[in-house]
Amino acid sequence: MTGPIREAKEALGGRLRELRLSSGLSGTELARSAGWHQTRVPKIEYGKTKPTEADIRLWCSLTGADDQVPDLVATLRNIDAAYLEWRRVLAAGTKRRQQLSVKLEADTEFMRWYEPFLIPGLLQTAEYAEEILRNVIEFYRIADDLDEGVSKRMERQQILYRRDHRFHFVIAEQALHTTVGNDDIVIGQLDRLLAVSSMPRVTFGIVPATTRYRVPISNFIMFDDRRVMVENTTAELTITQPREIALYARAFETLAAQALAGEAARGLIREALERRRTGSAG
Numbered sequence: 284m285t286g287p288i289r290e291a292k293e294a295l296g297g298r299l300r301e302l303r304l305s306s307g308l309s310g311t312e313l314a315r316s317a318g319w320h321q322t323r324v325p326k327i328e329y330g331k332t333k334p335t336e337a338d339i340r341l342w343c344s345l346t347g348a349d350d351q352v353p354d355l356v357a358t359l360r361n362i363d364a365a366y367l368e369w370r371r372v373l374a375a376g377t378k379r380r381q382q383l384s385v386k387l388e389a390d391t392e393f394m395r396w397y398e399p400f401l402i403p404g405l406l407q408t409a410e411y412a413e414e415i416l417r418n419v420i421e422f423y424r425i426a427d428d429l430d431e432g433v434s435k436r437m438e439r440q441q442i443l444y445r446r447d448h449r450f451h452f453v454i455a456e457q458a459l460h461t462t463v464g465n466d467d468i469v470i471g472q473l474d475r476l477l478a479v480s481s482m483p484r485v486t487f488g489i490v491p492a493t494t495r496y497r498v499p500i501s502n503f504i505m506f507d508d509r510r511v512m513v514e515n516t517t518a519e520l521t522i523t524q525p526r527e528i529a530l531y532a533r534a535f536e537t538l539a540a541q542a543l544a545g546e547a548a549r550g551l552i553r554e555a556l557e558r559r560r561t562g563s564a565g
Contacts, residue, residue, distance in 0.1 A: 291362045293330030298355065299342055300328040306346035316345050334359065357524045377416050377425070377432030381439060387506060388442050392449065395505040395535050399455040401463070402472055405440055406452065406479050411472040412436045414464035443482060451486040453538050459489070459555040466559050473556045477549055488542025489551050497541065498534045505531055 303313055303324070310324040317323075317338075326332035327342075334342070339355045342348075384404070388394065396403045402411060416432045419425075442448055459476075463469060480487040503513045511522040511531045522528060543551060 289330060291358075292333055295334070295355070295358050295362070296328040296330045298351075298358075299334070299339070302343065302346040302348045302351065303328070306348070308346060313342070313345060317341050333362065336360075354525050361521070361523045377419060377428055377435075381432055381435035385435070385439050385442075387510075388439060388448075391506040392447060393451075393507055394448070395451045395453075395532075396503075397453045397500065397535060397538055398458055398502045399500075400461050400502075401458055402454065402476065403452050404436055405443060405450070406476060407436065408468075408472050408475045409433055409437055410468045411463055411475075414468060443479070443485065446484070449484050449486075451488075451535075451539065453488045453490060453535065453542050455490050456492040456551060459552060460558075466562075470556060470559050473552050473559070476552050480549055480552070486544065487548060488539055488544045489548045490538055490542045491551070494541045498537045500534050500538070503531055503534075505535060508532065 303310070308316075310328070311321050314321040314324045323332065327334050327338070336356050336359060339359060340352055343352045343355065388405075396405070401415065404412065404415075407415070413429065413433045416436070417429055420427050420429060420432075443450065459473065461469075463472070476487075479485055501513060501515065503511055505511050505528070508528060509523065511528055513520040513522065522531070542548070
């Protein structure tokens with residue numbers, strides 16, 4: 284975890300250094316105006332010292348960059364919270380992680396979710412979710428609370444029926460063909476997709492496998508315009524910087540524009556179902 288935090292501090296310091304240079308101030312002049320020891324400026328700029336929110340507001344005021352305060356403060360707040368190793372997140376088992384999702388999703392009016400290889404958790408059948416969580420438990424060698432984790436994931440899906448929430452799911456076509464467990468589990472999951480794809484508050488799209496590459500992306504979930512969560516092998520990343528959230532919004536818009544929706548999307552699901560049922564899945 285120390286590596287990503289160090290890199291984030293260095294990146295923040297680099298942005299502050301750019302503001303200072305653009306203003307024409309030397310490090311010594313900035314420190315004198317701020318009432319700091321002259322070594323504080325280079326320590327902040329090179330990521331040796333993490334600035335406070337008050338430091339950032341004063342820095343921006345002295346460099347004439349008050350419009351940068353919201354983004355820089357969000358960056359600062361994100362440094363310690365952004366990178367959570369999976370072994371820490373899952374230390375108490377999968378149920379607790381699912382519970383955290385319940386709260387976050389309940390507080391979100393508009394959720395946008397992209398998945399390249401799997402069906403999103405809110406759309407999973409119990410059998411599909413069980414296989415996913417079983418693999419999580421085995422891979423990360425954490426406490427086996429499989430039944431509790433699956434139960435909580437199914438509870439999360441009640442949010443789909445609340446009138447004050449909207450959802451836009453986009454998946455890559457590969458997600459229809461990824462084998463999770465066995466053919467019976469995948470067939471049940473694809474049947475479920477046909478049902479949820481026509482729910483009144485759900486927009487659902489599939490990016491065809493032959494679609495032109497446009498966006499460098501992994502899976503991510505957007506919670507309104509205030510938070511993005513990204514999962515990789517070692518950690519879960521939480522992004523709250525407005526500048527970065529805007530990039531994810533642009534990526535989602537690009538993927539959504541490339542995706543097939545409505546009857547065209549259901550046609551791809553039916554094709555995947557037929558291949559599974561006839562034993563010709565790739």
